[in-house]
Amino acid sequence: MKPQIMPMQDAAAYRQVLRRKKSELLSELRSELAAMIELQEQDDPRAATVQDRSVLERLANLDYKELKQVDAAMDRLEAGTYGTCSECGRLIDARRLDALPWAVRCRFCEERNAALLGAT
Numbered sequence: 065m066k067p068q069i070m071p072m073q074d075a076a077a078y079r080q081v082l083r084r085k086k087s088e089l090l091s092e093l094r095s096e097l098a099a100m101i102e103l104q105e106q107d108d109p110r111a112a113t114v115q116d117r118s119v120l121e122r123l124a125n126l127d128y129k130e131l132k133q134v135d136a137a138m139d140r141l142e143a144g145t146y147g148t149c150s151e152c153g154r155l156i157d158a159r160r161l162d163a164l165p166w167a168v169r170c171r172f173c174e175e176r177n178a179a180l181l182g183a184t
C-alpha cells in the first residue's frame with residue numbers, strides 16, 4: 065500500500081507547533097543548566113542539591129528525549145513523511161497528532177507495538 069501523505073497546509077500548521085515546542089524545550093534546558101552553573105560558580109551549598117542525580121536524569125532523559133523526538137518529527141516534515149504511520153503507512157489521526165505532535169505511529173500500530181513489547 066502506498067503511504068498516505070498529509071495535506072501541505074496541515075504540515076505547515078504542525079511545523080509551527082513543533083517549532084514552538086522546540087524553543088520551549090530549549091529554553092527550559094537552558095535555564096535549568098544556567099541555574100546549575102550559577103550555583104556551582106557561587107560555590108552555593110545548594111549546588112549539591114541541584115547536582116542531584118534526579119535533576120540530571122530529568123535533563124538527560126526527559127527534556128532531551130523530547131527534544132530529539134521533536135527534531136526527528138521536523139526531519140520527517142522536511143522529508144514529507146510527517147503524519148504518516150511508519151508501520152502501516154496510513155495518516156495518523158489528527159487528534160493523536162494534536163496530543164502528541166511527534167507521534168511516529170498511528171494509534172492502532174502503537175497499541176499493537178505496546179502489546180507485543182508487553183508480551184515478551
Ligand SMILES: [Zn+2]
Nearest residue numbers: 149152170173
Ligand atoms: Zn499504523
